[in-house]
Amino acid sequence: MLEIHDLKAAYGQVQVLHGISLNVPQGQVVTLIGSNGAGKTTTMRAVSGMLKPSGGRIELGGKNITGLPAHRIAKIGLAHSPEGRRVFPTQSVRDNLLLGAFTRLTLGGQRPRGDIQGDLEKALDLFPRLRERQHQLAGTLSGGEQQMLAMARALMLKPEVLLLDEPSMGLAPILVEEVFHIIGRLKAQGITMLLVEQFAAAALAVADYGYVLENGRIAVHGPAAQLRNDPKVQAAYLGGAAGH
């Protein structure tokens, strides 16, 4: 569904990605793990068009999306829940969700319209905390609630592929558990996902396949179960043999 070949990206003169290739097959959850500064968020930004790649090729459902602006990639069916949540603070939770469905609501939006009200209800069912706060301004939500809003907003696009960048960042442990529980439910619904996470153990537990990113290159990759048992991956990213 999402295929990345030899992707390169740079911030000014500093090259961050030195040619990475990864593949997210339809209906699967693929996770990208690695330490801070390895290039995980840069990969996500280059895929969704927030950052123009300096080389390589990205295909979404067979369409070449390399270097397209973010709004055109969204129309082709990629939703990105970005690092730092980036909800629209001066607008209500409900408006944030409607904006997530922008490509379905507007002329020339290109995404099939479908049942937007129904999907909004489904999103609020999935995140009951958001239902209680649907008329509140998004800026007044707690960090955890904002994270859930960012995920729900991305789902409103009815994406072919969903990118989740650090959905657990800065959350209390109980909320981290809830977020992973929800990712599990989305997987059960058949949603194709690329997940970037600091909590490598939890990410590998929910994912089908994993890639380990080191200094802008893919160091190891394999089925998630295999990576969980890889001694090197355990030592570097899973807190020793103790794991989860």
Add this chain to the structure above:
Amino acid sequence: MDILMQLLMSGIALGMIYAVIAFGYQSTFATSGTLNFGQGEALMLGAMVGLSFNGDVLGGPYTNYWLMIPLVLLFGALQGMVVEFVGVRPAIKSKSEFGWIMSTIALGIIFRNVAENIWGRDDMPFPSPLPTAPIHIFGANVLPMELMVVVGALLMMLLVELFNRRSIYGKAVVATSSDRDAAGLMGINTGLVITFSYALSSMSAAFAGVLIAPITLTGASMGAVLGLKAFAVAIIGGLTSGLGVIVGGILLGIAETTTGFYLSTGYKDVPGLVLLLLVLAIKPSGLFGKTTIKKV
């Protein structure tokens, strides 16, 4: 007492004109962080084009005042798009921090020169669509056109606010204002939103032009001072607050009419500028400006 009332009423009408122009400054600042320093010229062009439709300057009149308004609004929107396309977009694209300042000022000067060549340098009267006999409100003589200024200005701002709150396109404009990158991820073409905000900005200025023209005179140089004072209003009220420009505009308008009468017309521009300096010293984000809190 009657005189004071008179000054307040005139001040409010003048202030609402400032508010509409300042509203235009806000609209582009919100979406792109840039301003059109040719706002005064956009106002002047609006008034001149309006006069060409319903006055006799270019062989007219072709339409009456009311039919002319939508035509002027359309003209204003197109003129704003030209400013954005020629002056602002290249500066934003090249990540030039200040390029747009010079280019919008330059375009403003070009527009003024073009206007001087088409319509001449002399000020011209603008036919009033309403009776010119004043009506009495609270002991003050108010021109029907002054009432029209206040109603028209408020109506326009109300319509834009409704658009922003109720329609998905308006919500997209607000979203672009708060986080351009995130808005792009929603599938919103933020470049187009910026073009739209320039269209809206010049459209408001052109509308202000045809509102004020029947009260004052129309001429190629009418916009410069209005544009500058409206900029002061935008700073006083806060570049992010809709209510701020109305309050700021009325404050400045009243300050000018009262100073003009009680002190000297020679000093009428001073209190507004003193107010501007005070606001900049004490509350730089403007009287109603918000400092946003970022959650981590």
